[in-house]
Amino acid sequence: MKTIILRTASTYLLPVLLLFSIFILLRGHYSPGGGFVGGLIASIAFVLHSFARGLDNTKELLRMHPGFLMPIGLAISFLAGVTPVIFFDMPFMTGLWYPEHLPVLGSLGTALFFDLGVYLVVVGVTLTIIFTISESA
Amino acid sequence: MLLAILLGFIFSIFLVFTGKFFKGKLSILASGIPLALFIYFAQFINRISSGEVITQENIWVPSFGVNLGFTLDGLSLLFSLMITGIGFLVFIYTSAYLKNNKYLDRFYGYLSMFMAAMLGLVLSDNLISLFVFWELTSITSFFLIGFNNTSQASRKSAITALAITGIGGLSLLVGLLFLGAITGTYSITEMLIMNPEIAANPYYTLIVILIFGAAFTKSAQFPFHFWLPGAMKAPTPVSTYLHSATMVKAGIYLLLRLTPVLGDHEFWNSTLVIVGAITMVYSAVHTLFRTDLKGILAYSTISALGILVFLIGQGTVEALTAAAVFIIVHALYKATLFLVTGIIDHQAGTRDTTVLRGLRKVLFPVAIAGFLAAISSAGIPPTIGFIGKELTYESTFHFGNLAVLLMVLIVITKILLLYAGFVTGIKPFTGVLPERFENTRMPSFLLWAPPLLLATGGIVFGIFPGLIEASIVKPLVNAVGGNSEEIHLKLWHGVSTVLWLSVITITVGTVLYFLIKPNHKLEQTIAKLEWLSPHSIIIKMWDFFFNFSKIWTNLFQNGYLRNYVSTIMVFMITLTGYGLFKTATYSVDYMSFSRITVYEAVTSLIMLIAVLYTVFTKSRLAAVAAMGIMGYAICMLFVIYSAPDLAMTQFSIDTLTVILFVLVLYKLPKYLTLSDYKMRIKDGVISLAFGTIITLLILEVLAEPINSEVSDYYAANAYVLAHGKNVVNVILVDFRGADTMIEISVLAIAAIGVFALLKLRLKKSDQR
Numbered sequence: 001m002k003t004i005i006l007r008t009a010s011t012y013l014l015p016v017l018l019l020f021s022i023f024i025l026l027r028g029h030y031s032p033g034g035g036f037v038g039g040l041i042a043s044i045a046f047v048l049h050s051f052a053r054g055l056d057n058t059k060e061l062l063r064m065h066p067g068f069l070m071p072i073g074l075a076i077s078f079l080a081g082v083t084p085v086i087f088f089d090m091p092f093m094t095g096l097w098y099p100e101h102l103p104v105l106g107s108l109g110t111a112l113f114f115d116l117g118v119y120l121v122v123v124g125v126t127l128t129i130i131f132t133i134s135e136s137a
Numbered sequence: 138m139l140l141a142i143l144l145g146f147i148f149s150i151f152l153v154f155t156g157k158f159f160k161g162k163l164s165i166l167a168s169g170i171p172l173a174l175f176i177y178f179a180q181f182i183n184r185i186s187s188g189e190v191i192t193q194e195n196i197w198v199p200s201f202g203v204n205l206g207f208t209l210d211g212l213s214l215l216f217s218l219m220i221t222g223i224g225f226l227v228f229i230y231t232s233a234y235l236k237n238n239k240y241l242d243r244f245y246g247y248l249s250m251f252m253a254a255m256l257g258l259v260l261s262d263n264l265i266s267l268f269v270f271w272e273l274t275s276i277t278s279f280f281l282i283g284f285n286n287t288s289q290a291s292r293k294s295a296i297t298a299l300a301i302t303g304i305g306g307l308s309l310l311v312g313l314l315f316l317g318a319i320t321g322t323y324s325i326t327e328m329l330i331m332n333p334e335i336a337a338n339p340y341y342t343l344i345v346i347l348i349f350g351a352a353f354t355k356s357a358q359f360p361f362h363f364w365l366p367g368a369m370k371a372p373t374p375v376s377t378y379l380h381s382a383t384m385v386k387a388g389i390y391l392l393l394r395l396t397p398v399l400g401d402h403e404f405w406n407s408t409l410v411i412v413g414a415i416t417m418v419y420s421a422v423h424t425l426f427r428t429d430l431k432g433i434l435a436y437s438t439i440s441a442l443g444i445l446v447f448l449i450g451q452g453t454v455e456a457l458t459a460a461a462v463f464i465i466v467h468a469l470y471k472a473t474l475f476l477v478t479g480i481i482d483h484q485a486g487t488r489d490t491t492v493l494r495g496l497r498k499v500l501f502p503v504a505i506a507g508f509l510a511a512i513s514s515a516g517i518p519p520t521i522g523f524i525g526k527e528l529t530y531e532s533t534f535h536f537g538n539l540a541v542l543l544m545v546l547i548v549i550t551k552i553l554l555l556y557a558g559f560v561t562g563i564k565p566f567t568g569v570l571p572e573r574f575e576n577t578r579m580p581s582f583l584l585w586a587p588p589l590l591l592a593t594g595g596i597v598f599g600i601f602p603g604l605i606e607a608s609i610v611k612p613l614v615n616a617v618g619g620n621s622e623e624i625h626l627k628l629w630h631g632v633s634t635v636l637w638l639s640v641i642t643i644t645v646g647t648v649l650y651f652l653i654k655p656n657h658k659l660e661q662t663i664a665k666l667e668w669l670s671p672h673s674i675i676i677k678m679w680d681f682f683f684n685f686s687k688i689w690t691n692l693f694q695n696g697y698l699r700n701y702v703s704t705i706m707v708f709m710i711t712l713t714g715y716g717l718f719k720t721a722t723y724s725v726d727y728m729s730f731s732r733i734t735v736y737e738a739v740t741s742l743i744m745l746i747a748v749l750y751t752v753f754t755k756s757r758l759a760a761v762a763a764m765g766i767m768g769y770a771i772c773m774l775f776v777i778y779s780a781p782d783l784a785m786t787q788f789s790i791d792t793l794t795v796i797l798f799v800l801v802l803y804k805l806p807k808y809l810t811l812s813d814y815k816m817r818i819k820d821g822v823i824s825l826a827f828g829t830i831i832t833l834l835i836l837e838v839l840a841e842p843i844n845s846e847v848s849d850y851y852a853a854n855a856y857v858l859a860h861g862k863n864v865v866n867v868i869l870v871d872f873r874g875a876d877t878m879i880e881i882s883v884l885a886i887a888a889i890g891v892f893a894l895l896k897l898r899l900k901k902s903d904q905r
Contacts, residue, residue, distance in 0.1 A: 024785075029861040032781035034869060040789030047796055067892060070885040077878055092875065097860050109860060111870040114877075118870070121881040125888040126793060134800045136895045 010052035017045035025119050026112075035115035039122025046127055055134060066131065069124030077117025080110045138193045138207045141177055142260060144170060145253025149246040156242030164236075165583065167245045168228035171252060175221035178214065185214050186608045188615070192262065192326070206262035206324060211612025215461070216259035216390055218609075219468050220383050224252050226587035227378040230476060233583035234374055234483060244284060248378070251277035255383050259390055264313040264323045271309060271351070271391075274384050275302040281375040282368045294367035301364040305354030309391075312347030315340055316398075328398045329618070336402050345405055348395060349412075356388025356442045359416040363672035366435040373479030376431060381438045381471045386464065389445045393460070397618030400452055409450025414546050417443030421553035426663035428655045430478045430488040430561050434471070437514075437557040440550060441467045447547070448529065451536050454619040459528035461613045462626065465605060466513065466525035469595040473510035474561050476588035477503055481565055483584070485577050490560055490655045495570030499577040502585045504566035509592035511562025513599070515555040517643060519628055521599040526551060526642070528626075530635045548642055555646030560655060602626035703820070706827045713830050717837060736777050744770040752821075755811065757802045765795040782865040 021041035028034030046066075050058035059065075084094040097109035148170050181191060195205040209217070228248065235241050254273035261267035276299070283295030317323045319338050320331050328335070335341060352358070357365040368380045379385070392409070399405055420439035427433045441463070448460040480503050481496065482488045497504035509520070516526030529551075533543050598605055606626045614624060630636060667673055693704055744767055751763040768791035775784035812820070851864050851872060861867035869877050 028863060028866040029870075030863055032785060032863060032865075034782070034863070034866040036869070037782070037785045037789060040786065040793065044789060044792055047793070067888065070888060074882060074885060077881065081874065081878060111861070111867075111874075114870045114874060115866075118877060118881055121885055125884045128888040129891045130793070130797060130800065132892050132895050133797065 006052045010049050014045050014049045017048070018042055021045065021119075025115060028115060029111065035118030036122055038115075039119040040126065042119070042123050043126035043130070046123075047130055050131075050134075055131065059131070062127075066124050066127035069120045070128070073117045073120030073122075073124060075117070076120065077114050080113040080117060083110055138191075138209065138260065139195050139205060141174055142207070142253055142257045144174065145249040145251075145256070149250040149253075152242050152246040152249075156246070160239075160241045164232040164241055164245070165229060167249070168225055168232065170249055171221045171224035171228055174252075174256070175218065175225055178209075178217040178221055181209055181214060182608045185209065185211055185612050188612070190616075197266070201265075203265040203323060204263050205266050206326075207260040208262040208326060209260060210616040211609065211614070212390070212393055212616040213259045215464065215609050215613055216383075216386070217256060219386075219464075220252060220255050220259070223378060223382045223468060223472050223591075224248075226472075226476075226591065227374045229583050230377075230479070230587045231372075231374045233581045234479060235372060240284070244281075244372075247277050247280045247284070248375075251281065251379060251384070255387070258387055262325050264317060264325065267325075268306070268310050268313055271355075271387065272303075272306045274379075274387060275299060275306055275355075278302070278368070278379050278384055281379060282371040284372055284375065285370070288370070291370035294364070294370040298364040298368050301354050301361055305351040305361070305388075308347045308354075309351030312344050312351065315344045315347065319344075325394065325398065332398055332401065335399060341399075341402070342404055345399055345402075345408070348391065348399065349408060352388035352391045352446075353412065354388070355391070356385050356446065357416075357439050358388070358412050358443065358446060359419050360671035362416060362420060362439045363670065363675070365439055366432060369429075369431040369435050373431070373475060373482065376434075377472050377475035377479070381434070381475055382468045385438065385442060386445075386468075389442065389449070389460075389464070392446065392449045393457075393613075393617050396449060396452065396457075400618070406450050406452050409446050410543070411450075413443045413445070413447030413450055414543065415443070416440065417447060417550040418546055419443075421550045421557070423663070424553055424557040424560075425653065425655075426659045428490050428657055428660050430481065430490055430493075430565070431475075433490070433557050433561050433655075434474055434478060437554055437561075438467075438471055440554055440557075441471065444529065444547070444550065447543075448532065451532055453532055453535070454614060454623070455528070455532035455535060457614050457617055457619050458610060458624050459525065459532045461610045462521070462528055462605075463525040465598070465609070466522050466595070469591050469598075470510040470513040470522060470558070473506055473588045473591040473595070474514070474558070476584075476591070477507045477510065478561060480580050480584050480588070484580050485574050490564060491657065492571065493565035493574075494568040495566070496574060496577065497566040498570050499574065500566070500579065500585075502589055503580070506585065506588040506592040507562040507566055509596055510588070511558040513592070513595035514558030514562065515643060515646060516551065516639065519599045520595050521602065521605075522595065523599060523639070524602055524626055524628060526639060527630055527635060530638055531630075534635060544638070548638055551642045552646040552649065555642065556649050556653070559646070559650045564650075599628060602628065699820075703823055706823055710823070710826050710830050713834060714826075717830070717833055734777075736773070740770050740773045740777070743773075757805065758799065761795060761798040761802060764798075765791055768794070782863070 021038045024033040024041060025035055025038035026033075028038070046058055046062070049061070081092055084090040084096055085092050088094070088096065090096075094110075148167075184191065191209040193207045195207075197203050197205045228245070231241075231244065231248070235244060238244065251274060254270045254277055257270035258267060258274060261270060279295050279299040282298055283292050285291045313323075316328070316335070319335060319340065320328050322328065335344070338344075354361045354364075365380055365385065369376055371380070417440045420436040420443065423436040424433050424440070427436060445460055445463060445467075448456045448463065450456075478488060480500065481493060484500065485493065485496065487493065513520035513522035516522045529547060530544070533547050534540055536543055603626070606624065610626065611624055614620075694701070747763045747766040747770065751760045751767070754760050754763065768787065772784045772787045772791065775781075775787060851868055855861050855864045855867040858871075861871070
């Protein structure tokens with residue numbers, strides 16, 4: 001599948017798709033999107049890259065094993081959940097919001113960080129499974 | 138009190154880290170724990186004997202009415218003293234008996250855990266905490282029986298004991314839940330006044346059967362008795378402590394504790410008397426046919442437990458007094474005999490009674506202990522055993538119209554127990570010392586002091602029964618609902634029928650001892666009848682169960698994935714189909730159909746073509762690609778019916794699924810053989826039926842009126858409470874955020890699973 005067209009395109013597709021996935025992640029709170037879909041799109045971007053340029057290249061690009069994204073994501077999600085418990089004495093998973101409206105991000109709150117955690121876990125899980133299987137197949 | 142109970146657990150955890158220090162000479166220090174507890178409980182004797190009941194309530198799970206409530210009354214006091222007192226002696230004994238054992242620290246850990254569990258069991262006022270401690274004793278017993286875990290026999294015995302007592306534990310749990318449901322409380326103290334209500338309840342008999350199930354398995358009553366002789370595979374200190382003095386009495390304790398709650402009822406009394414009588418005679422007869430000292434002791438213990446059940450079944454104040462005294466008697470002499478047997482085994486290297494003789498010359502203090510215990514077990518004055526036997530006879534003698542029959546049974550049992558006591562306590566020490574035992578060495582003080590102390594206790598309490606009358610026996614009888622004012626323990630009762638029966642017992646027993654010598658021939662005789670015993674029958678059922686489940690599993694889990702799928706589908710078709718057939722009514726209202734749009738028609742057409750192509754193509758990859766088209770078409774439907782979030786996710790998932798499939802299938806060889814027509818037709822029928830059923834199910838669900846309360850709430854509050862306009866996402870990250878949290882954890886676990894399955898390559902050295 002290593003055609004020249006795909007290989008060339010993948011160089012540009014990867015950043016565009018990743019950007020798109022982050023866009024999907026951020027807009028999730030108001031319009032269709034969210035961490036789960038965003039994570040899937042990001043994974044697809046990496047998988048496409050690996051198809052075009054070979055698994056080793058993608059791995060090099062990632063610099064670390066995608067499996068490490070899982071604990072990082074879980075930790076971020078968990079911290080977003082327990083922050084209200086620890087600092088504000090409110091129940092687990094209470095949404096906290098920064099009162100001002102920020103450019104680009106819109107309103108900022110714990111829910112966004114939670115979704116970011118989901119995003120990272122999904123990327124980690126998908127890539128771990130696909131990379132593992134394609135390596136041993 | 139809570140601390141006193143937890144001390145054993147704390148100590149066993151402590152041992153995990155400091156075990157090294159307790160293996161060597163310091164091991165005796167471990168006995169400080171039971172000693173301290175013994176002193177702690179002994180200081181309550183005065184308060185208890187003046188009629189006080191000490192209670193303590195600790196909140197545990199208040200929402201379920203489960204608290205750690207503890208009550209110390211006469212009954213729990215006796216058991217606590219026994220557990221800690223005998224525990225203390227056993228701990229000392231162990232330090233010498235298992236000296237230099239590699240796992241001595243582990244042994245102490247189990248032992249102190251058991252002690253703590255047993256204390257918790259006898260002190261619990263709350264039925265649920267009682268159950269928890271009950272199970273803990275079964276589990277620790279399992280570890281102790283299987284302590285010698287390199288021997289297959291001891292592992293087998295351990296699992297048998299756990300299975301039997303575990304079944305009893307389940308039965309106990311159900312019984313207690315019933316009891317709690319009827320009375321509305323789990324506190325035994327509060328149940329005491331509800332006896333008439335419980336007895337009038339239609340579930341009374343069921344509750345009693347369930348409680349009996351627990352007590353009979355734990356206290357080794359016929360036909361569940363066989364785990365106890367097996368449990369003798371444990372090191373002797375364990376047999377002494379768990380399987381003679383304390384744990385097997387847990388069932389007795391339960392019966393005594395619940396006597397005021399459930400007792401005084403025809404069914405309760407007669408069942409206990411019958412089971413107790415069968416057990417005591419059956420296992421007393423068995424002692425005649427054994428040559429292993431521990432085997433004899435095991436059967437005589439079962440017989441003694443039978444006597445206790447028999448007495449509790451009589452239920453009169455006299456009988457309960459007799460039971461109270463007999464618990465003490467039995468704990469003192471049986472523990473002694475076990476410890477003596479342990480010493481003989483340890484020093485002389487055999488437990489075969491046919492060869493053991495004349496050991497008094499080399500093991501003098503042990504011989505004294507054995508002798509004292511034997512006469513206490515025989516009920517010869519001036520031991521406390523005599524008082525116990527008199528009380529037992531007395532109460533049986535006054536037991537209504539069946540008195541004569543029961544009298545005969547109990548006298549026979551007592552005669553045989555006398556024989557068993559003599560064979561284990563006297564026979565090894567009398568006669569001429571054979572050559573092979575001449576070099577037997579005197580054991581350490583730590584080994585012979587504990588049995589001697591216990592045996593002396595039997596004599597002291599016999600001569601001065603006042604020592605235990607006011608302090609233990611009266612409060613105990615009070616605690617189980619009897620009137621204790623008329624109890625007077627005396628050695629001399631005056632000449633009566635009962636005394637004559639005692640004389641007969643002792644004479645006949647002694648004659649029997651001189652007439653019958655244990656020999657292997659008798660043992661072989663009984664072994665021929667082994668296939669009739671409850672043990673073999675249960676083992677056979679056990680094997681049958683294993684074979685059955687093996688066949689069953691092989692039938693449905695034969696390693697072919699497609700068979701798994703079709704099994705699941707067929708089951709689902711049958712069950713759901715039956716349910717739909719029974720309940721649903723069908724009618725088609727053509728008028729209510731909305732108009733079919735072009736998009737819908739085209740999408741459905743694409744789906745249909747994709748499905749047909751998947752079914753009839755001969756290439757795997759093409760089939761997978763067609764499945765992908767199918768998935769995309771479903772996404773289109775989501776888009777048409779305005780579920781953009783779902784559609785996006787489905788698109789991505791479908792893409793990844795196809796990629797995964799391709800990755801896996803790409804490397805496989807082309808279809809080697811295509812399934813034949815028969816198989817195809819079968820699979821086709823199953824899939825069509827499955828699809829039809831699911832369609833009908835969904836239509837049925839849609840026909841139900843929809844409760845939109847929840848979705849309305851989410852829609853109304855998404856922006857107000859969670860600052861989001863995309864309700865789906867707000868539900869995911871906020872309203873049901875904890876669910877999402879768990880789901881991503883599951884995802885991560887799944888990924889780790891895949892990674893481990895495919896990547897984990899054990900090093901050569903780790904492979905077995």
